[in-house]
Each structure stands twice: as C-alpha cells, then as structure tokens.
Amino acid sequence: MADESYDVMVIGTSQGGRFLPIDLAKAGRKVALVERGHLGGVCVNSGCTPTKTMVASARAAHQARRGAEYGVRTGPVSVDLAAVRERKRAMVAGARENYASRLPQDGLDLIEGEARFTGPKTVEIALPDGGTREIGAPVIVIDTGTRPRQLTISGAQSVPVLDSTSIMELGELPEHLIILGGGYIGLEFGQMFRRFGSEVTIVQTGPRLLMREDDDVSDEVATLLRDEGITVLTSATPERVEEAGGGRMRLTVRTPDGERRVEGSHLLSAIGRVPNTEALTPVAAGIRLSDNGFIEVDEYLETSVPGVYAMGDVKGGPAFTHLSFDDYRILRTNLLGQGKASTRDRIVPYTVFIDPQLGRVGMTERQAAEQNRSVRVAKLPMSAVIRALETGETRGFMKAVIDADTQQILGAAVLGTEGGEIMTIIQVAMLGELPYPAMANAVFTHPLLAEGLNTLFMSLDAQ
Template identity: 80%
Template sequence: MANSTDDQYDAIVIGTSQGGRFLPLELAKAGRRVALVERGPLGGVCVNTGCTPTKTMVASARLAYQARRGAEYGVRTGPVSVDLAAVRERKRAMVAGARQNYASRLAQDGLDLIEGEAYFTGPRTVEVALTGGGTRPIGAPVIVVDAGTRSKPLTIPGAADVPVLDSTSIMELDDVPEHLIVLGGGYIGLEFGQMFRRFGSEVTVVQSRTRLLMIEDDDVADEVATILRDEGITVLTSATPERVERLDGGRLRLTVRTEDGVRRIEGSHLLSALGRVPNTEALTPEAAGIRLDDRGFIVVDDRLETSVPGIYAMGDIKGGPAFTHLSYDDYRVLHANLIGDEKASTRGRVVPYTVFIDPQLGRVGLTEREARAEGRAIRVAKLPMGAVVRAIETGETRGFMKAVIDADSGEILGCAVLGSEGGEIMTMIQVAMLGGLPATAMADAIFTHPLLAEGLNSLFA
C-alpha cells in the first residue's frame, strides 16, 4: 500500500450505524483526519431498514387496529382497509428525511466520506472497492469497524426456488399479503406478524422453539402468545420447518414437523425472521489478524478493542444484544477512550429494550428465571394492566407489569412491562434502578392520577 498523504488518516471508521455515524464527526472535531467508509445508504440498519422504517409501519398498523375498534369507544367508522403502497411511501419519506439529516452533518473539516466496500489488507491498512469503480488503499493507526449485520438466509430445502422475504424486502411490498407465513418467534418475526395481521393478512407464526421470545420468562412469553392469538394470528411452537415448495398460482406450501407430526401450511408469502449474521466475510478480517467467534462476530474486550491493538468494533458486528441504543453506548465508550483518553468500559452496563408489538414489551435487568438461576433470594411483584385505572379508561388492559426485587435489600433487579406504553413505563423503573431507589420508594412515590405510571404504586406495594 502506498503511504501518500492522501492515503493516510488518523482514524478510519467502517460503517455508519447509530454509533459509527457520530464517532467520525467527533474525531474530526477533535482535530483528527478521519475516513468514513460506507458501502450503502448512510445511517446503517437503524435508519434504512430497521428502527425508523419498521416503527413507522407499526404506527400505521396500530391506527388500522384502533380504527376497527371504534365501536368499543362509541365511535362509528366505516369499513377499514389499508393501502400498503401508501404506507410504504410514508415509510420511505421518513427514511429519506433521516438520511438527509445525517448527510447534512458530514460537511466537517477533516472528515472524508468514501463510498465503497472496505476490506482489510493488514492490521493498519484497508482497501476500498469504490462504488464508482476502482479501488483506493487507505491506512490509519486507529480503525473502528461498525459494519453491522444482515438477515440470516433461509437454507431449508426448496428455499432457493421460492421467493423468501426478509425484514427489508417485506417493507417494499405493493399489496397486503393474503396469508403471510412468518418463520421465527423473536422480536422481528412478532413485530411483522402483528403488523401484517392488522394490515389485513392472515398470519401464521412458526417457531421451532418451545415458546416465543425464548429469553423472556415463561409467563411473559405465554401472555404475548395469548395476545397475538386473540388478534387472530396462528402461533405454532415446537414446529421445525423442513421444506418449502411453490404451488400452482404462485402460492407456497411450508412443511413443518411438530410434536403431533408433520403439518403443511399453505400461504401467499413467506417471511424468514430467523436471526441475523455479521457482515464480516467481506471485511477479510483474517488479513488483519482479527479474531472472530464461532458465529463470525468480532471478539472485543470491555473497551471494544479487538485482538489487534488499535482496531475496535462497535454495534451489532461484535455480537450480543442488537439494539441501536447499545451501539450508541459503544460510541460513548469509544469517544471517551479515543478522544478523552479515559478508560471507559462496557463492563456491568444494564441494557434495556422494547419489543414493539402492541402492547409493547419493555424489559430491563434480570428476569425472574435469571435471578433464580443465580441463587438470589427474590420477591416477584406482578400487576395486571386491568388493575391500572388509566389502562381501563383507555381500553388497553392487556398484559401486566412485573418486577424482580432482592428480598433482603429491596433493590429492584429487573422488570418486564407488557402493556400500553410498556417501554416508557419500563424506562421509569430503569431510572429508579440507576438511582438505586428501593422498591419501597416506588411504592410510596406520588404519581399523577390517572397515568399508567400510577400502577407502579400498586406493583411495588
């Protein structure tokens, strides 16, 4: 690699997800010469194919659902239908706005945006296959990889011969599917499954594990399944997909093996939501000596440094929970260490998350199962949303609040809030945990009546 001034930088950032889009800007503001390499649209998964577009479409689906419930509230409405092309255009407009907002910030002295695909040629050197053709070698003593993940491909027999949707392509459909078959009972599969049920599709969710949302407590997962079934979604658990085939007229037939034997499901569309894989192959990490785990994710320490000094990884590509806010916290750690010369760490951080089904599932801290597995003496507080005045008034009584409390100290160890604005209520409990407030403080606090938060009094009492 040539070592011309144009090729040498103080830092290279590969990818522009939630963390990667802020770090190069701050490095440049700190006086570093920075190259930002992006092979696709600016903003990464969150802006382009994740949070922004999906939650925009979730909002449309909720409005359709609420419109159909009008009579429950004394509001007369006519037949409700969904123009999926219009939903898609609203989603595209949101994404375009978010992209533009980020692009407008890149006019920063010392920051070069290089459009193309980066791959390592050594521990300090990168080659970029430029989008417009040709290649460009660059190098830096500090390299940060933020290249993200992509949908895991479906590999069952027949999958190569039928159209298989993923979490990106399903958002580009022109029309509402007649019958959508969803493979996967995790966050992505359930959000899309409920969304398209509310758009008007028949929906079948096929989960190979014994229940949905396997990392949640049994009572939480069971309640989620009940909510989805009440909306008319068919939920199959312990159902392993074996093959898929195309039928006459373009329809599909999925064969699954269940505890009761083989079952065949016919549908119009198939969504594979079986997880995600890291975008590490194209990076040729072996050329730099970067160690990967057995699933291909980049291994990092608690300061986000890889096995190669000076090379860091942030966001989904390093494995662990795949949340935008976690990527942003990775940025916090790297900003502190690379610019502030501090010793920030990811050690001990508590990561909240929300599943944007309706009602939402907000989660933070230990589950009941995890606390018991650690041998902790705990108390479990649980309150049905039907006991919360605000939920009754708004007709949103599905779900429950649940908190795990240390029996000796009264410390709040974690919570799950499955209910209207569950993510927001969970965040209130998270703040109490961050502040070290015991359960008694939440029980005795004065919360405004009648808000959903008022239910925290009863929960912790």
C-alpha cells in the same frame, strides 16, 4: 504501506459510527469514514425508522376498527399498503438527509466503497467506479452491522423468500403471510400484517415465543397475538417449502405430533441475523472472530488487534440501536478523553414493539433462579391500572424482580400499553439504586400509567 494515511478510520455508519467520526474530526483528527451503502446503517434504512413507521400505520388501522368500543362510528377499514410504503420511504429519506446534512466537517472524508483489510492497520476500498484506494490509520473502528440470515431449508431457493428488509417494499397485502421465527422481528411484522388485513401464521422452532423471556411473559404474548387472529405454532421446525400452485407455497414443519403443512401466499424468514464481516476479511488483519463470525472485543470495545475497535451489532451480543449509541459514547470517551469507559455492568433495556409493547430491563425471574438469587416477584395486571381502564388498553401486566435481601430492583417486564416508557421509569430507579419502597411510595401523577408502579411495588408488602 498504504497510499493514504489518516489518524482514524471508521468503517460503517450505524447509530454509533455516524456520530463518532464527526466528533473525532471536530477534535482535530484526520478521519476517513467508509460506507458501502446508504448512510445511517440498519436503524435508519431497514430497522427502527421504517419498521416503527409501519407499526404506527398498523396501530391506526387497529384502533379505527375498535372505534365502536369508544362510541365512535367508523365505516369498513382497509389498508393501502402502497401508501403505507410511501410514508415509510419518506421517513427513511428524511432520516438519511438529516444525517447527511451533519456530515460535512473539516478533517472528515467520506469514502464510498467496500472496505477489506489488507493488514492490521491498512484497508483497500473497492470504489463504485471500479477503482480502489488503499488507506491506513493507527486507529480503526469497525461498525459494519449485520444482515438477515438466509433461509437454508429444502426448497428455499425455489420460492420467493422475504426478509425484514424486502417485506417493507411490498405494494400489495399478502393473502396469507407465513413467518419463520418467533423473536421480536417476527412478532412485530406478524401483528403488523395481521392488522393490515393479512392472514398470518408464525412458526417458532422453540417451545415458546421470545425465548429470552420468562414463561408467563411469553405465554401472555402468544395469547395476545392469537386473540388478534394470528396462528402461532411452537415447537415447529421448518423442514421444506415448495410451490403449491396458484401463486401459493406450502411449508412443511415437524412438530411433536408429526408433520404439518401450512399453505400461504408469502414467506418471511425472521430467523436471525449474521455479521457483515466476510467482505471485510478481518483475518487479514489478525482480528479474532467468534464461531458465528462476530468480531470479538473486550470491555473497552478493542479487538484482538491493539488500536482496532468494533461497535454496534457486528461485535455480537444484544442487537439494539441504543447499545450501538452507548458504544459510541464509550469510544468517544476513551479516544478523545483518555478515559476508561467500558461495557461492564451496563444495564441493557429493550422494547419489543408489538401492541401492547413489551418493555424489558435487567434480570428475568428465570435468570435470578439460575443464579440462586433470593428474590421476591411483584406482578400487577394492566386491568388494575386506572389509566389503562380509562383508555381501554387493559391487556398485559407489569412484573418486577426484587432482591429479597437488599430490596434492589433486579429487573422488570412491562407488557402493556406504552410498556417501554413505563419500563424506562423502572430502569432509572435501577440506575439510581433505589430500593423498591421508593417506587411504592413515590408520588406519581394521577391518572397516568406510571401510577400503576405504586400498586405494583406496594403489592410486595401484602405478600
């Protein structure tokens, strides 16, 4: 038996875990909220808030260098990375304070410490002062998130290796940043530091960047990055890294053409993330894990132990803050409203915050082919969108996948200025099950980027 008893225990405070305990306490439940680090989880502390703040600084530098294109004269542009870092730190501090100000609530106890299961419904918490508390609850929600995967290639222990958190604490620009990983984290930091003024090389093990995307999307992204002076190496497997003297390091990669060596001043590992489950000892509770250590859940977010749930990145699947928030809505409905909300058939949008953005929702053309769907594909270059021409942001394209029989929109990719915002309009149409002619014939304000959706979907009628 635990020393203390609560109605509900929430372990971790990511996007979902920071709201759910407040709602539960307001509903009269006695709630324990356990957090071992900063409030707010990855999004607030080392994910969305800090990275997008720094992306904005990088875009400002890029636009300043383009001033002459718009008839605006500017002098030489340089970036004070320490000042960028301080702006980022201020944004994070403000987000933390905003959450902390909402936390005080009757019936809600915040317990700082590291939690580990001692049984199906009991947890021991190692407190910062060295003591422990053992608490129990009939309902437990795990929201412990993920962390960067460690680099394990030969020599990685002998050179400094940055991850997606530590790179944001640099106070001086890298001379040459080598990035391992061609997913959205690697690409966002790659373009960011190139625009700050660093030489950048991205090393991708797979044959393309952004392997989830269709070939034409991946290829166009690679072209955009190369046009900005970034070296992109694909089908390149990192084998070892070593000191090269003079504060530099040498990375050896295996390519189809043999070994290749890349020298740089800094190395960023963006090879993925792993779940924060080891210290939690879920096995002691009988909670089933996947082969990769993620907590397995059903469509109602319940684990293999009845009454124990998992939300956010720790349960695997797409690692997006908005999905964590939707997990919160599902649990709030089911725990407070006795509903049966689930993750089944939810439409998952996301945006890669390179510039121009890549907004994505639903099925890719490749996925449709794998399912033997009969589809039609609409595609429109951003150079055909009047607003893009006027603003000088013509890189990229819009693409939509349509069910040939029902005229329903199955998915879309928008690689263009404000691509995430344009994609969201298509997502709303998908939620409302609008057939594509409704988008082709809608009256959109001229001259907005959204007006390009008329042309995109009208192109199907010309096929």
